[in-house]
Each structure stands twice: as C-alpha cells, then as structure tokens.
Amino acid sequence: MSAFTTETVLDVQHYTDRLFRFRTTRAPAFRFRTGEFVMMGLEIAGKPLVRAYSIASPNWDEELEFYSIKVPDGPLTSKLCSIEVGQTVLVGRKPVGTLVLDALLPGKRLYMVATGTGIAPFASLIRDPETYERFDEVILTHTCRTSDELTYGIELVASLKDDPLVGDYIQAGKLIHDTAATREAQGAKGRLPARVADGSFFKEHNLPPFNPDEDRGMICGSMEMLASCKTMFEEAGFTEGSVSQPGQFVYEKAFVG
Secondary structure (H helix, E strand, O other), X not given: OOOEEEXXXXXXXXXXXXXXXXXXXXXXXXXXXXXXXXXXXXXXXXXXXXXXXXXXXXXXXXXXXEEEEOOOOOOOHHHXXXXXXXXXXXXEOOOEOOOOHHHEOOOOEEEEEEEXXXXXXXXXXXXXXXXXXXXXXXXXXXXXXXXXXXXXXXXXXXXXXXXXXXXXXXHOOOEEEEEEEOOOOXXXXXXXXXXXXXXXXXXHHOOOOOOOOOEEEEEEOOHHHHHHHXXXXXXXXXXXXXXXXXXXXXXXXXXXX
C-alpha cells in the first residue's frame, strides 16, 4: 500500500502574496487527532515531494484543510501555491504531532500561541468541542508581520459564532482571540513574550499572569519563535509534556514555513 492517498483540491483561497489555504477531499479511512500534522505535497517527476503540514480542519470534518506559506524558491511551496480546484495532492496516511489535548494535564485556561501559518493546528483545535469541554477559557494568540496576514484567523474565529458544534461556546465568550501585527498598528503591537513580560498582554484581556497550576500552553511557529515562547513558559514554571507524559505546555517540533 502506498504511504499516500491522492486527494482532489476542492477550494483555494489566497490571502496575500505569501499566504493561502486550500481544502481537499478526505479518504474515508483517514483518521487523525485534532491538532496533528501529516506529510502532504505533490508528485513531481513521478516522485512524491512532501513536507509536514498541520491539518487545519477538525477531525470530524469530511474534508481536509491546509494553510500554507508561499516560498518563491521553495521546492514544494513554489509549485503548491499554484494549485487549482480539480488538481490533486498527496496526503500521508500516518498523522502525528505534539499539539494534541492528550499531551496536556487538565487545566483552567489553554493558551494557543502562534505566528504566521503556525495558526493551522489551532484552526483545527478551536473548531473541536472537546477543546472547550476541557478548558474554561481558550486564548488564541496570533502574531504576524502585517494585518493582512492575520485575515485567515480573524475570518475563521468570526465564522465560529454560527458554528453548530462550537457556536455556543464562542457566544459564551470561551474563546479569546489576540492578534498582533509587529510591523503596523493592527491589534496589539509586539511579540508575545515581550507583552507577557511587561504585563500588557494580561491587562488587555483581563487575564491573570501565567500560573502553571491552572494554565496550559501550546506553541507553533518559526524556530526562533518556538525558542522564545518555550523559554517564556519555562520561566513561568511550566514543564513540557507529551502524549506519553502529559505536562503544562507543548510545542510543535515539525512545523514547516
């Protein structure tokens, strides 16, 4: 059996000259935990060219959604960004990943910390009712360079108010969406570790400072961002977790883009 299924592209939306999302069919036998990633890509010259991509759709969705950066000279994304409805992509059969709820100890608040396309696994998690059943508050923070790069997350969160599965949680205020553009005045300005350090992040959202007894964290973004936010949680007393040994925070080690 091939390590990949061939899925048909159903919808494509470009947000900027650097960011786009697309939806595909989903093989009936494909199963994944909300928050996991999968190897996904194209067949080039008869061979699979794939990278790790978080699945942005929830595990109950009949389709798969991916959110991607465009890298002009990238071996995969330079071609993937031209994908059109009706064309096909390769999707791996074995999803994996650390950004799953079972890797965290029970808590009161869940912080999902993302930069750029690192919002993808959280786009899956905020559409899953189990996320709100496990935590009293869910705080999604998304930091990008410019305001137009925040559009995917803003539109998604807005749509959840009418979602049949999680709409009641959203309308009850269980989801806080924090946006920050570091190069212009959209949302809060500045990177999250700095806003946490000076207390402005907590003041803005009427939240208490990090407390490892009550709070849990998930991180997904660039390597530099992972390092700084990992340090942010560790300095607050959080311990890293995994599915085999749940902890107080986790981060995605296989993020691409």
